Amino acid sequence: MPHGRVKEPARILVVGGGYVGMYTALRLQRKLKRELRHGAVQVIVVDPEPYMTYQPFLPEAAAGSISPRHVVVPLRRVLGDCQVIIGEVTAIQHGKRTATIRTLATEEEGTGSIEVHYDELVLAPGSVSRTLPVPGLAETGIGFKTVEEAIGLRNHVLEQLDIASSTRDPDVRDSALTFVFVGGGYAGVEALGELEDMARYAVRYYHNIAPEDLKWILVEATNRILPEVGEEMGRYAVSELRSRNIDVRLETRLDSCQDRIAVLSDGSRFPTRTLVWTAGVKPSPILAATDLPLNDRGRLACTAALQVDGVEHAWAAGDAASVPDRTAAEPGAVCAPNAQHAVRQAKVLAENLLASLDGRPLSDYEHKYVGSVASLGLHRGVAHLYGRKAKGYPAWFMHRVYHLSRVPTFNRKARVLAEWILSGLFKREIVSLGSLENPRAEFKLAADTGRHPEAS
Numbered sequence: 001m002p003h004g005r006v007k008e009p010a011r012i013l014v015v016g017g018g019y020v021g022m023y024t025a026l027r028l029q030r031k032l033k034r035e036l037r038h039g040a041v042q043v044i045v046v047d048p049e050p051y052m053t054y055q056p057f058l059p060e061a062a063a064g065s066i067s068p069r070h071v072v073v074p075l076r077r078v079l080g081d082c083q084v085i086i087g088e089v090t091a092i093q094h095g096k097r098t099a100t101i102r103t104l105a106t107e108e109e110g111t112g113s114i115e116v117h118y119d120e121l122v123l124a125p126g127s128v129s130r131t132l133p134v135p136g137l138a139e140t141g142i143g144f145k146t147v148e149e150a151i152g153l154r155n156h157v158l159e160q161l162d163i164a165s166s167t168r169d170p171d172v173r174d175s176a177l178t179f180v181f182v183g184g185g186y187a188g189v190e191a192l193g194e195l196e197d198m199a200r201y202a203v204r205y206y207h208n209i210a211p212e213d214l215k216w217i218l219v220e221a222t223n224r225i226l227p228e229v230g231e232e233m234g235r236y237a238v239s240e241l242r243s244r245n246i247d248v249r250l251e252t253r254l255d256s257c258q259d260r261i262a263v264l265s266d267g268s269r270f271p272t273r274t275l276v277w278t279a280g281v282k283p284s285p286i287l288a289a290t291d292l293p294l295n296d297r298g299r300l301a302c303t304a305a306l307q308v309d310g311v312e313h314a315w316a317a318g319d320a321a322s323v324p325d326r327t328a329a330e331p332g333a334v335c336a337p338n339a340q341h342a343v344r345q346a347k348v349l350a351e352n353l354l355a356s357l358d359g360r361p362l363s364d365y366e367h368k369y370v371g372s373v374a375s376l377g378l379h380r381g382v383a384h385l386y387g388r389k390a391k392g393y394p395a396w397f398m399h400r401v402y403h404l405s406r407v408p409t410f411n412r413k414a415r416v417l418a419e420w421i422l423s424g425l426f427k428r429e430i431v432s433l434g435s436l437e438n439p440r441a442e443f444k445l446a447a448d449t450g451r452h453p454e455a456s
Contacts, residue, residue: 010041010357013099013118014082015089015286017047017075019339020124020318022408023346024353029081031354036081043082044116046101050075050086053147056339056403057416058187059375062150063194064429070415071147073408085116092290094121094314120313120353123292123300124346125284127319127337129277136258141277144187151433153276157195158202158432160273164213165206175271177214180262182254183278184220186228189237190375191276192218196246197377202430217247217262217270219254221279226382228338228372233382236391240376281337283320295322304364306349315353317345317365327368341367343406373399 012028014021025045035041051072060066075084087103090113099121102113129143142156143149157179164176179199181192196216203209218225218241224234225248238248253265254275262270283298292308295301299322301309306323308314317323319337323345335341344367352362371385373395381396383389390398400420407413 009039010119011117012041012043012120012122012353013116014043014045014122014124015092015099016122016124016126016284016318016320017045017049017052017084018124018126018318019052019342020126020346020349021045021047021122022052022073022075022078023343024122024124024317024350025079025082027347027350028353029079031350033081043079044085044118045075045079045082046085046087046089046099046116047075048086048088050084052078052408054403054407054412055145056186057407058144058147058150059190059194061147062144062154062191063198063378064154065194065378065423066416066419068147068151070412070419071150073412078409089125089286090289092121092123092286092292094291094311097121097313120357121315122349122353123287123290123308123314123316123320124318125286125320127281127283128285130280130282131277132279134254135256137254137275137277140257140260141275144191144276144278145281150191152437153191153195154198155432155437156274157199158430161199161202161206161209162432163273165209171271174215175260175273177209178217178270178272179215179274179276180217180219180254180257180270180272181276181278182219183280184218184222184225184248184250185278185280186226186372186374188218188220188276188278189225189241191278192216192246193241193375193377193380196244198428198430201428205430212245215247215270216245217249219249219252219264221251221253223250225250226372226374228336229374229382229384230389233384233389233391237374237376237382240380240382240391244377281319287320297322304366305352305362306345306365307352307362313356315349317349318342321345323365326364326366335365335367336369339406340369373402375399 014025028043032041051074053072057071061068061071087101089099090102091100097118099116100113160176164173167173181188200211226234226237241248255265256263257275262272293301300316302316302321302323303309304324306315306317323335325333325335345365348365373383375381379393379396381399382391383395383398
């Protein structure tokens with residue numbers, strides 16, 4: 001890039017370190033390398049976590065096929081020339097070009113939030129789980145959007161096997177071995193498929209639990225699952241799951257889950273200690289704390305050039321943005337909030353932001369959706385890519401190849417591939433490390449009871 005592209009120092013604030021945030025900052029870092037190192041431009045990335053999560057690999061992390069640390073990409077390592085702030089944006093006043101940020105340091109110091117001034121804003125905070133006012137859901141439900149939730153769910157499932165193996169109460173055993181998943185999209189189907197596979201493998205090491213003792217239920221409010229892979233492949237996915245004794249309930253809703261009993265709209269009642277909620281997402285709540293225009297679904301209204309509609313110096317893409325789909329036949333269609341669009345939108349957004357700083361014309365985002373792949377467990381899957389359909393092992397292999405090609409950085413690709421090769425050569429790891437979620441428990445017990453082994 002020629003020296004002097006940016007006429008005066010510019011501060012670019014990127015809110016969110018997910019697909020859009022990380023890829024946009026990465027492209028800006030490459031294009032503005034000289035300006036960043038000479039202090040002519042500053043790119044600031046704000047996210048509550050110090051890493052970007054590659055969510056398509058969460059089911060495999062939950063099943064133990066991939067280590068949790070290889071599902072995430074550390075922002076500071078990838079964005080070495082950017083300033084990374086680990087914190088939460090609580091408000092944005094674009095009229096004043098300021099963002100209010102709460103960090104761990106501000107909480108420790110008790111000084112309140114900090115204000116960051118910017119010249120250009122990239123708003124890509126992503127989405128959060130969309131919950132419904134179902135009685136008991138907030139108290140008992142488990143989400144599946146973060147690596148912490150994925151590993152927590154893996155530990156939880158293995159702990160239920162331990163409970164069922166050691167209890168003498170048939171009711172406790174029955175509820176421990178019943179697993180209810182609500183939501184028939186990618187997250188719910190892939191998580192259920194991988195965890196059912198893992199649990200079925202794990203019970204061979206329990207003398208008093210057989211695979212048929214496990215009860216898996218998938219609850220979906222519509223009449224199909226995995227709508228992205230098409231109707232035919234969706235029907236195949238249902239038949240594949242049912243062939244594994246997974247109870248797939250279509251056109252059914254969860255009415256309540258109080259007292260560890262899942263009550264469905266068809267009148268069924270399932271005592272369960274595991275309720276996984278994957279029934280959709282909604283835009284990040286931070287959008288409501290801005291002075292930017294939102295549509296009726298709470299997403300940022302954007303132009304095809306990925307600018308916030310009617311607002312200068314504000315850009316958005318991904319789950320938080322409503323971007324016109326120029327390739328759709330029906331008028332008024334918007335791009336689906338998925339990773340395929342997010343990664344490509346980030347590239348166009350970064351180029352348009354640079355063009356805007358340079359006074360050059362902007363380009364519209366235009367990408368025809370090429371299809372989807374989904375895993376249903378080890379060696380099982382469905383795919384609908386570039387108009388071609390596949391199922392079983394070929395689809396599962398396509399799923400792995402596709403996502404391996406998309407996971408960021410060569411480092412992560414190599415580590416994930418190495419783990420897949422090793423997991424193919426050796427037996428599964430089925431250890432529950434639930435105690436990691438409360439690392440001070442042992443020390444607190446020793447301190448509270450005065451139990452000091454070295455003194456005995």
